[in-house]
Amino acid sequence: MNVILVIHLFLALAIICLVLIQRSEGGGLGIGGGNGGMGGLATAQGAASFLTRATAICAAAFFCTSLILGILAGRNSGGGQGILESVANEVQKTPAPIEAPVEAPVETAPEEPSVPIVD
Numbered sequence: 829m830n831v832i833l834v835i836h837l838f839l840a841l842a843i844i845c846l847v848l849i850q851r852s853e854g855g856g857l858g859i860g861g862g863n864g865g866m867g868g869l870a871t872a873q874g875a876a877s878f879l880t881r882a883t884a885i886c887a888a889a890f891f892c893t894s895l896i897l898g899i900l901a902g903r904n905s906g907g908g909q910g911i912l913e914s915v916a917n918e919v920q921k922t923p924a925p926i927e928a929p930v931e932a933p934v935e936t937a938p939e940e941p942s943v944p945i946v947d
Contacts, residue, residue, distance in 0.1 A: 829897070829900050829904075832893055832896055832897055832900070833897065835889075835893055836890065836893040836894065836897060839886050839889050839890040839893060840890060842886045843883065843886045843887060843890060846879055846882055846883040846886060847883060849879060850876065850879045850880070850883070851872075851876060
């Protein structure tokens with residue numbers, strides 16, 4: 829799982845770099861296009877299509893590693909129970925606290941009114 833996580837992080841960094849290098853409508857960082865681009869090793873159109881293809885491949889690999897990490901995390905999360913089920917199981921497992929017996933209240937005679945009632 830750790831190997832897949834490291835690959836996932838490298839793919840995330842690669843996608844960020846590839847997106848920043850590409851030439852956008854507004855020029856981007858200017859690395860990917862115009863006047864020979866990337867040291868004159870490729871034409872502007874060739875560099876753009878290469879960067880687009882590399883970004884798509886990295887994005888597909890990133891998606892796959894995300895799915896794999898999600899599946900592995902689901903298997904290791906305690907038997908596939910949701911949060912509510914795990915809380916309900918914990919509540920059922922804990923013993924109820926022992927309460928002291930409640931004493932019955934002592935009954936007294938009702939009080940007579942302090943003000944005399946005049947008929």
